[in-house]
Amino acid sequence: DSGVTQTPKHLITATGQRVTLRCSPRSGDLSVYWYQQSLDQGLQFLIQYYNGEERAKGNILERFSAQQFPDLHSELNLSSLELGDSALYFCASSTRWSGEPNEQFFGPGTRLTVL
Amino acid sequence: GEDVEQSLFLSVREGDSSVINCTYTDSSSTYLYWYKQEPGAGLQLLTYIFSNMDMKQDQRLTVLLNKKDKHLSLRIADTQTGDSAIYFCAEGLPHSSASKIIFGSGTRLSIRP
Numbered sequence: 001d002s003g004v005t006q007t008p009k010h011l012i013t014a015t016g017q018r019v020t021l022r023c024s025p026r027s028g029d030l031s032v033y034w035y036q037q038s039l040d041q042g043l044q045f046l047i048q049y050y051n052g053e054e055r056a057k058g059n060i061l062e063r064f065s066a067q068q069f070p071d072l073h074s075e076l077n078l079s080s081l082e083l084g085d086s087a088l089y090f091c092a093s094s095t096r097w098s099g100e101p102n103e104q105f106f107g108p109g110t111r112l113t114v115l
Numbered sequence: 116g117e118d119v120e121q122s123l124f125l126s127v128r129e130g131d132s133s134v135i136n137c138t139y140t141d142s143s144s145t146y147l148y149w150y151k152q153e154p155g156a157g158l159q160l161l162t163y164i165f166s167n168m169d170m171k172q173d174q175r176l177t178v179l180l181n182k183k184d185k186h187l188s189l190r191i192a193d194t195q196t197g198d199s200a201i202y203f204c205a206e207g208l209p210h211s212s213a214s215k216i217i218f219g220s221g222t223r224l225s226i227r228p
Contacts (some may be wrong), residue, residue: 002157002159004157035218042218042219042220042221043158043203043218043220043221045215045216045217045218048215056215058215090157090158092157092158100145100146100207101146101148101163101165101207102146102207102216103160103163104158104160104216105160106150106157106158106159107157108155108156108157109157
């Protein structure tokens with residue numbers, strides 16, 4: 001158990017809908033990262049937050065947004081969903097906001113299926 | 116550019132050594148990582164190596180780094196059925212205000228009896 005929790009475990013929705021994925025980092029970790037894992041794209045970095053502020057952006061679509069709250073949990077919002085958004089979404093946390101080595105602790109993931 | 120490449124599949128016999136290879140593109144990477152993903156789980160850090168090192172050994176795991184060729188490998192000695200997983204190579208990109216890791220597509224290791 002990494003100490004990172006993600007809810008829900010599974011989510012099935014329809015195209016055009018909007019969903020929110022939730023992540024609680026390990027106790028004491030201030031950085032939260034979101035990743036998308038799909039069969040054809042591998043593991044893609046989406047976005048990083050540190051202590052409530054956005055720190056780095058990867059291949060995140062404009063239809064997606066995220067935020068980190070004062071209690072450090074984070075939410076990833078996916079809107080106008082398309083079939084291609086079906087994937088595993090992972091959250092990870094770490095103590096660092098920059099610099100290395102950067103050990104990231106991954107949650108179990110949320111499997112999103114868009115029908 | 117930022118790109119990490121690995122082969123998708125590797126099959127080895129139980130008890131043999133497994134060697135998983137990876138190439139990366141960013142010469143400014145300071146740390147290189149190996150993560151393991153077991154079925155139905157998130158990724159877990161196995162080991163990492165600093166870019167000025169050639170080799171790092173940790174029990175059954177040996178990491179070799181050829182910085183000139185930007186080639187990284189992970190050797191698992193005496194491979195066991197519990198080693199069946201997807202192994203991700205990743206490079207850490209130094210940045211003053213963020214901490215970004217680029218992952219490869221993962222190598223699925225399967226073990227033959």
